Amino acid sequence: MSTDGFLLPLRLFVGFRQLIDGVHAELAREGHPDVRPLHGFVFQAIGRDGTTAVELGRRLGVSKQAAGKTIDNLERLGYVERATDPYDARRKLVRLTDRGREVLIRSAQIFDELRAEWAAQIGADRLRQLEADLVTVTGAEAFRLDVPGWFG
Amino acid sequence: MSTDGFLLPLRLFVGFRQLIDGVHAELAREGHPDVRPLHGFVFQAIGRDGTTAVELGRRLGVSKQAAGKTIDNLERLGYVERATDPYDARRKLVRLTDRGREVLIRSAQIFDELRAEWAAQIGADRLRQLEADLVTVTGAEAFRLDVPGWFG
DNA sequence: TAAGATGGTCAACGTGGTTGTCCAAAACGT
DNA sequence: ACGTTTTGGACAACCACGTTGACCATCTTA
Numbered sequence: 001m002s003t004d005g006f007l008l009p010l011r012l013f014v015g016f017r018q019l020i021d022g023v024h025a026e027l028a029r030e031g032h033p034d035v036r037p038l039h040g041f042v043f044q045a046i047g048r049d050g051t052t053a054v055e056l057g058r059r060l061g062v063s064k065q066a067a068g069k070t071i072d073n074l075e076r077l078g079y080v081e082r083a084t085d086p087y088d089a090r091r092k093l094v095r096l097t098d099r100g101r102e103v104l105i106r107s108a109q110i111f112d113e114l115r116a117e118w119a120a121q122i123g124a125d126r127l128r129q130l131e132a133d134l135v136t137v138t139g140a141e142a143f144r145l146d147v148p149g150w151f152g
Numbered sequence: 153m154s155t156d157g158f159l160l161p162l163r164l165f166v167g168f169r170q171l172i173d174g175v176h177a178e179l180a181r182e183g184h185p186d187v188r189p190l191h192g193f194v195f196q197a198i199g200r201d202g203t204t205a206v207e208l209g210r211r212l213g214v215s216k217q218a219a220g221k222t223i224d225n226l227e228r229l230g231y232v233e234r235a236t237d238p239y240d241a242r243r244k245l246v247r248l249t250d251r252g253r254e255v256l257i258r259s260a261q262i263f264d265e266l267r268a269e270w271a272a273q274i275g276a277d278r279l280r281q282l283e284a285d286l287v288t289v290t291g292a293e294a295f296r297l298d299v300p301g302w303f304g
Numbered sequence: 305t306a307a308g309a310t311g312g313t314c315a316a317c318g319t320g321g322t323t324g325t326c327c328a329a330a331a332c333g334t
Numbered sequence: 335a336c337g338t339t340t341t342g343g344a345c346a347a348c349c350a351c352g353t354t355g356a357c358c359a360t361c362t363t364a
Contacts, residue, residue, distance in 0.1 A: 005263030006196060008270075009171040011286040014293045016164040017302075038304045038320090044158060054342055066321055068343070073319090090329050090342045111157030118160075122285045130282050133274045134163040141166045148300040149321045150169075152190045152351050190351090206311055218352055220312070225350095242311045242360045301352040304320050 023110045032103055034077050041145055042070055043096060043104045046080065050095035060145030079103065175262045184255055186229050193297055194222055195248060195256045198232065202247035212297030231255065 020037045027035050045051070045059045057067035071094055074080040079100035085091035096104065119127045144150070172189045179187050197203070197211045209219035223246055226232040231252035237243035248256065271279045296302065 005260040005267060007287075008267055008283055009168050009263065010295060011283060011290055012164050012168040012171070014290045014295065015286050016161050016168060017296070018290055018293065019161040019164070036304060037302065052342070053344095062320090063322065064343075065323085065345090069320070088330070088342085092343070108157040111161065115157060115160055118289045121289050126281070126285055129278070130285055131160055131163060133278055133282055134167050137270045137273050138163060138166045138170055141170065143162060143166065144169070146321070147303045148319085148352095149350075150189065151299045152188060204311070205313095214351095215353065216312075217314090217354085221351070240311085240361070244312070298352070300321095300350080301319080 019111065019114050022114045023107055026110050027103060027106065030106065035079070035103055038070070038145070038147070039074060039079070040103075040107050041143065042074065043079070043100060043107070045145075046094055046096055046100075048096070048101075050093045052085075052091050052093060056094065060143070062146050066146075074100070171263065171266050174266045175259055178262050179255060179258065182258065187231070187255055190222070190297065190299070191226060191231070192255075192259050193295065194226065195231070195252060195259070197297075198246055198248055198252075200248070200253075202245045204237075204243050204245060208246065211294075213294065214296075214298050218298075226252070 020040075023040070024035060024037060027033075041060065042056070045056055051059070053068045053071055054064045056071070057064040060067065071080060071082070075082060079097060080094050081097050082092045082094055085093050115127070122130075172192070175192070176187060176189060179185075193212065194208070197208055203211070205220045205223055206216045208223070209216040212219060223232060223234070227234060231249060232246050233249050234244045234246055237245050267279070274282075
C-alpha cells in the first residue's frame with residue numbers, strides 16, 4: 001500500500017526538529033544562546049506559578065534527581081530561581097525569572113511565526129487540519145522528557 | 153491567530169514518538185528487545201549494500217567516532233558485521249547480518265500497520281495529504297542522528 | 305617517491321539519564 | 335502528644351551517547 005513505511009515517522013521528526021531548531025536559532029540571535037531544546041519544555045512545565053523538583057520530574061517523566069540537575073543548570077544560567085516555601089520548609093519552589101519568562105513568551109511568538117510560514121506554504125486550512133488530525137491520532141498523550149535516554 | 157504555538161511541535165513529536173514506541177514494542181515482543189529507536193535509523197542508513205563508519209557518520213550527522221561506537225554496539229548484539237574491503241585495506245565495510253535485515257524488514261511492516269491504524273482514524277486520503285504537506289513544509293532535509301546531544 | 309588526504313581506533317571529557325542513600329520536615333495514627 | 339510513615343531535596347556513583355584531539359596505517363596525488 002504505502003510506498004515507504006519510514007516516511008511518516010521521519011517527516012514528523014524532521015518537522016518537529018525544524019521548528020525547534022528555528023526557535024532556538026532565533027533565541028540565540030536574541031541573546032539566549034545557551035537555551036537548549038530541552039529547556040523550552042522545562043519552562044513550559046514550570047509555567048507562571050512555579051513548581052517543585054519532584055512535581056517537575058513527574059510532569060516531564062524523569063526522576064526528581066534529573067529534574068533537579070536541569071534546574072541547577074537553568075539556575076546557573078539565570079532563567080529560574082529557587083525559593084523556600086513558607087508553608088512547607090521541605091519544598092523549594094522553582095520559579096521563572098524575568099529572563100525565563102521572556103524566553104517562554106518569545107518562544108511562543110516564534111513558534112507562531114514559523115507556523116505562519118508553514119501556513120503560507122500549504123494553506124491555513126490545511127495546516128489546521130493537519131494539527132487536528134495529529135491530535136486525533138495521538139490522543140491525550142502526556143509529554144515525556146526522557147528523550148536523550150529514550151532514543152539512544 | 154493560533155491558540156497555542158506549542159501545539160504543532162508537540163503533536164509532531166508525540167506522533168513521532170508513538171510510532172517509534174509502537175514499532176519497538178512489537179520488535180521487543182518478536183525477540184529484539186535490545187533494539188533502540190536510534191538503531192532503526194542506523195539500519196536504514198546502512199542499507200542493503202553496507203557502508204563504512206565515516207560514511208555512516210556523514211549520513212546520520214554525527215562524528216565518525218560516534219558512528220563507530222554505535223556500530224560496536226550493534227555488532228555485539230549481532231545485527232551488523234564488519235568486513236575488510238578487499239580493494240582498500242583502510243576501509244571496514246559494515247553490513248547488516250540476517251538478523252539485522254530481519255529487523256529492518258519487520259520495522260517497515262510494523263510502521264505500515266501503524267500507519268494503517270492512523271488511516272482508519274482520519275481516513276486514507278487525509279493521511280496521504282498530511283504526509284504530502286509535511287514533505288512540502290520540511291523540504292529535502294537530511295536526517296540528523298545527534299538527538300541525545302542535540303536535545304539536552 | 306615524498307606529501308597530503310582518508311579511514312579507523314583509542315583516550316579524555318561533558319551532559320543528562322539512572323539508582324541508591326540519607327536527612328529534614330510534614331502528615332498520619334493510636 | 336508522640337512515634338511512625340511519607341515526602342521533598344541533595345549527594346554520590348554509575349551508565350549511555352555525544353564531542354574533540356591525537357595517532358597510525360593506507361591510499362592518492364603532485
